[in-house]
Amino acid sequence: MDKKAVIVAAKLITLLCIAAVFLFLAPQFAHHILLVIAAILIGIGAGSLLRYRSQTSWMESKAKLVSIEEQEEEVAISQYSRLKYRYPLIEYEYTADGKPYSGFIVSLEKENMWVPEVNDWGDPTPEEDHWWRSLKPGDDLPVYINPRNHGEAALLKGVSKGRRSHHLALLSGGILIGLIWLAVVSFKFT
Helix, strand or coil, X not given: CCXXXXXXXXXXXXXXXXXXXXXXXXXXXXXXXXXXXXXXXXXXXXXXXXXXXXXXHCEEEEEEEEEEEXXXXXXXXXXXXXXXXXXXXXXXEEEECCXXXXXXXXXXXHHHCCEECECCCCCEXXXXXXXXHHCCCCCEEEEEECCCCCCCEECCCCCCHHHHHHHHHHHHHHHHHXXXXXHHHHHXXX
């Protein structure tokens, strides 16, 4: 089982246990659980989108590729089916204001750069989609450097369309749950 999935499941179980205790001890305030869920979803969705938005001001420079390695990760797409994704781990060096830095961040989330083994129809992904396979140590790469913290850089800035929709869904879901909470409270006190 995926370690990340276990951690997320443990957090959800913990939150559900806390909510159950809250419901048992203070049922008159149970509707506030919806407000907490809404705030969490809005915080996660908006926070991620704002983090990507801050990258628009990052300055472009050049980096030297030190090492590159391809990673593979399997993701469950159903109970009986898993899909393999590949993505690069890249170490690079760059300079900012005359100081040398070393970086490992290719993108803020690996889902922005990973490539599935097969497409939606089961055809193998074309080789040109694995853009990192043509790179070798010593190559020059464009790098985007945070102007407020030169130690933070990324080779790819911005968010992919798929990830943007994921973050927008979290934000929209939080807003929708917040509106449901508002309707519940309005109905309860009228």
